[in-house]
Amino acid sequence: MYRKPASTARRTGKRFARTLLCTSLAAAISAVAQAQMSESTSETETSTAAAKRPNILVILADDLGYTDLGAYGSEIETPNLDDLAQQGLRFSKYRTAPSCAPTRAMLMSGVDSHRAGVANIAEALTPTQSHSPFYQGHLRKDVVTIATQLKDAGYHTYMAGKWHLGYKDPALRPINRGFEQTVMMPYSGGDNWSDKSYLPLYEKTLWFENGEPFELPEDFYSSEFLVDKAIAQIDSNRADGKPFFTYLPFMAVHMPMQAPRKYTQKYLETYRQGWDPIRSQRQQAAKAMGLVPADAAMKHMNTTAEWATLSEEEQRYNAKRMAVYAGMVDAMDVHIGRLLQYLKDIGEYDNTVIVFTSDNGPEPNEITGPQRLLMLKLLDYTDDYETLGEKGSFATIGPSFASAAAAPLGHYKFHSGEGGMRVPLVVSGPAVADVLRGQISHATAYVKDLAPTLLELAGVADHRGQYRGRTVEPMTGRSLLPLLEQPSTAVYGPEDTIAYEIGGNAALIKGDYKITFNRGPNNDGQWHLYHIERDPGETTPLEQQEPARFAELLSDYETYVRDNGVLPVPPDYNQRRQVTRNAVRQRLPQIAFAAGLLLAGVAALLLWRRRRRR
Numbered sequence: 001m002y003r004k005p006a007s008t009a010r011r012t013g014k015r016f017a018r019t020l021l022c023t024s025l026a027a028a029i030s031a032v033a034q035a036q037m038s039e040s041t042s043e044t045e046t047s048t049a050a051a052k053r054p055n056i057l058v059i060l061a062d063d064l065g066y067t068d069l070g071a072y073g074s075e076i077e078t079p080n081l082d083d084l085a086q087q088g089l090r091f092s093k094y095r096t097a098p099s100c101a102p103t104r105a106m107l108m109s110g111v112d113s114h115r116a117g118v119a120n121i122a123e124a125l126t127p128t129q130s131h132s133p134f135y136q137g138h139l140r141k142d143v144v145t146i147a148t149q150l151k152d153a154g155y156h157t158y159m160a161g162k163w164h165l166g167y168k169d170p171a172l173r174p175i176n177r178g179f180e181q182t183v184m185m186p187y188s189g190g191d192n193w194s195d196k197s198y199l200p201l202y203e204k205t206l207w208f209e210n211g212e213p214f215e216l217p218e219d220f221y222s223s224e225f226l227v228d229k230a231i232a233q234i235d236s237n238r239a240d241g242k243p244f245f246t247y248l249p250f251m252a253v254h255m256p257m258q259a260p261r262k263y264t265q266k267y268l269e270t271y272r273q274g275w276d277p278i279r280s281q282r283q284q285a286a287k288a289m290g291l292v293p294a295d296a297a298m299k300h301m302n303t304t305a306e307w308a309t310l311s312e313e314e315q316r317y318n319a320k321r322m323a324v325y326a327g328m329v330d331a332m333d334v335h336i337g338r339l340l341q342y343l344k345d346i347g348e349y350d351n352t353v354i355v356f357t358s359d360n361g362p363e364p365n366e367i368t369g370p371q372r373l374l375m376l377k378l379l380d381y382t383d384d385y386e387t388l389g390e391k392g393s394f395a396t397i398g399p400s401f402a403s404a405a406a407a408p409l410g411h412y413k414f415h416s417g418e419g420g421m422r423v424p425l426v427v428s429g430p431a432v433a434d435v436l437r438g439q440i441s442h443a444t445a446y447v448k449d450l451a452p453t454l455l456e457l458a459g460v461a462d463h464r465g466q467y468r469g470r471t472v473e474p475m476t477g478r479s480l481l482p483l484l485e486q487p488s489t490a491v492y493g494p495e496d497t498i499a500y501e502i503g504g505n506a507a508l509i510k511g512d513y514k515i516t517f518n519r520g521p522n523n524d525g526q527w528h529l530y531h532i533e534r535d536p537g538e539t540t541p542l543e544q545q546e547p548a549r550f551a552e553l554l555s556d557y558e559t560y561v562r563d564n565g566v567l568p569v570p571p572d573y574n575q576r577r578q579v580t581r582n583a584v585r586q587r588l589p590q591i592a593f594a595a596g597l598l599l600a601g602v603a604a605l606l607l608w609r610r611r612r613r614r
Contacts, residue, residue: 054430055352056150056245056454057343059336060107061329062100062162062189062254063413064358064423065405066286068329072424073285075270075278076326080337081356081426088354088428089484090440092291095509096360096447098413098420099502100188101137101164103359103447104249108145108165108177110451110475113500114564116143118165120502123188123201123579126570134565138166139177144467146451147178150245153460156180158233160226161249164188167208175211181236183209183229185251192222192251192258192328193391200378201583221260222251223328227335231342238346243458248339252332253325255363256381257395263327263334264389270326271319274307275404278322283408290440292408297539299410299417303364303399303522317385322401324389353429353457355450361420362405364412365576366398410538414575415523416500416507416516418536431457431484441483444492444509448477456481499560504569508557514538515553519573527554 067073071085096103101121102113109116114134122137129135139145147157159174160183166172167186174182189198190205195216197204207214217225230248237244271278279298286292307315336356343349367375376383381394388395397405402412403419411417425445452462456479465474482489492498494511506517514532519525528541529550543550560566 052351053155053243053458055243055343055348056155056458057339057352057354058107058245058247058450058454059354059356060104060161060247060249061332061356061358062249062251063360063363064253064329065362065402065407065412066409066419066422066424067282067407068253068358068362068405069424071426072291073282073289074329075281076329077266078329078333080333080340084340084354084356084428085426086438088426088432088438089436090291091425091427091445092440092442094357094423094425094445094447095418095421095498096358096423097500097502098360098411098415098505100162100254100359102500102502104163104165105139105143106446106448106477107359107450108139108147109143109473110146110448110455110477111143111473112448112476112564113502114566115473116140119566120575121164121188122166123199123582124503124575125582126573126578129567129569132565132567135567136166138169138172140473141171142471143473144463145178146454147174147245147247149178149455149460149463149467150458151178151180153458154242155458156234156237156242156244157247158182158230158244159184159247159249160229160233161185161247162187162189162251162254163249167206170211173208173211175208179247181210181233183207183226183233189254189256190222190251191256194220196381197379198256198394199579199583200375201579221331223332223335226250227339230339234342234348235346245454245458249359250332253328253362255365255396256393257321257324257328257389257397258391258393259324259327259331259389261390263331264320264324265327266330267323267326268320271322271401272315274315274319275304275322275400276307278401278404279407282404286408292536293534296408296534296536298408298537299539301399301403301410304403305400307400317388318398318401320385320388321395321397322404324395325397325401325405327389351430353427353431353454355454356424356426356428357447357450358423361409361412361415361423362402363396364399364402364414366396371580408537411518414503414505415518416505417518417538418532421500421507422536427480427484431481433485436484436487439487443480443483443490444498445480445483446477446498448475449480449491450477451475452477453480453484497556497560499557501561501564501566503575504573506557508553508560510553510556513542513549513553515550515557519569521574529553 069078069081071082097113101118105113105116105118117136117140119135125135125137151157157178157180159179163174163184163186174184185207191198195205230246234244283298287294343352382392383394387393406412406419409419411419413420452475478491497508497510499508504519508515512531512533514530515527517527529543530538
């Protein structure tokens with residue numbers, strides 16, 4: 001932890017105070033003069049020391065899978081992030097909540113997502129839940145962000161990217177939550193080429209700069225634009241020598257998956273073999289790297305289709321969907337490389353702690369049938385093969401390739417399986433001991449731990465629930481600094497627990513064991529127990545063999561429910577369906593108009609065919 005040097009002024013002042021007792025008035029005057037000179041020197045030394053505190057750069061990908069980086073076993077080209085991993089420390093058992101806003105709330109505060117007010121994304125809350133202070137869908141005002149604390153400690157604080165923690169009340173915008181300069185998109189996602197909405201929930205994707213709405217440039221592409229903004233923010237105050245905290249939450253690789261053609265084309269043949277070979281290749285790579293045990297099994301998801309049953313055209317189309325996804329990851333890495341080069345050019349790279357991670361596992365949802373036709377019509381998108389991923393196109397990868405992105409883990413976003421929770425975490429820079437560079441930490445870590453870790457690195461004390469004279473939510477994450485300073489260290493003991501709940505899906509980890517609960521329609525809606533150290537793929541449930549341990553972890557989960565205000569979801573709750581319902585409520589007139597046009601078009605087509613037959 002950073003500590004200021006002892007004040008030269010204080011030491012000098014004490015010497016002259018003692019001298020004052022036995023010397024003449026002239027000597028006393030001389031002492032005062034010398035003390036003033038010493039005080040000036042001390043202030044300069046303290047300012048210099050503060051300037052030497054590390055810069056902090058947090059890069060957050062959106063819906064990136066466990067093995068989507070080369071450093072974690074991917075076939076996707078990510079040389080800049082791989083270099084960070086080689087210079088820093090990779091984590092094999094770092095977990096988040098399996099949904100974006102709850103994770104972001106914990107990252108920003110070190111507070112459990114429920115107690116932070118973001119038990120689920122705002123778009124998926126039921127009317128009953130929204131009455132609870134823990135289910136507001138935005139970061140509560142009695143939660144202090146790390147940006148606020150770092151700004152108060154003398155850091156410049158910048159943000160460029162997706163916020164998703166509240167914006168309708170201006171007090172909730174990041175410019176009023178501790179960030180000095182911001183460029184932000186407030187929603188769950190948005191188009192990467194324009195301000196078009198990707199969901200019927202929104203009329204268009206809003207963007208704010210320093211709290212005020214602004215229009216995107218004509219040549220907008222999200223990853224390039226956000227890095228340009230991050231560089232400009234850092235550069236704006238570079239001359240004053242103060243350290244900076246930059247938060248860079250990308251839109252990549254949230255749906256719609258979109259990438260410039262040159263990146264997609266690199267991968268057009270890569271995925272023609274289908275998802276199963278990619279899963280196997282990534283599993284073997286993760287084992288070879290030591291990320292998972294060499295004998296760990298891999299779960300086959302019942303949502304993964306049989307590649308051989310698809311037609312040639314279907315295979316070709318699905319392969320390009322994943323090529324767009326890979327291109328989007330590739331493009332993000334290229335633009336991250338530009339930011340890293342900028343830091344090197346201005347001489348700040350070696351004094352910058354860099355954290356790269358994802359908010360949750362890969363997105364499995366895809367929209368099919370009449371609902372897809374309606375959505376494409378309403379939002380003015382196409383899904384043609386030739387332009388897939390380009391401007392005006394809407395692409396997803398679906399559950400089959402999502403299971404490949406999460407390999408060798410089971411499940412994906414929204415679910416309590418490891419594929420939804422376990423994601424890459426790379427920490428690089430001066431915080432990492434030389435002996436650990438290029439290594440893998442197998443210690444358990446959770447997203448709540450990042451806030452206290454970064455604050456300790458900056459020399460900022462834990463507020464312990466009291467800040468600026470008011471009571472706030474205390475941080476419950478743990479500093480990971482011991483893991484960065486020496487090998488073979490743990491910050492969680494065998495009796496410590498990590499738990500979460502989102503949309504009725506839940507998990508609790510204690511020591512080497514984990515219980516999970518996943519609701520339908522593709523899950524059994526039952527609690528299961530796994531030895532998560534030996535079986536990270538969650539292939540062998542143990543609740544029948546170890547009933548006492550199973551009961552113990554269930555009891556621990558009930559404690560978590562009570563302590564964090566967890567509310568049950570309705571028996572028929574479905575996250576995707578709830579988002580659709582909320583969208584219909586908000587945009588019923590527009591949806592009705594689009595549906596009317598679609599029905600009129602179908603009726604006209606049927607009438608035309610009938611006349612042709614006559």
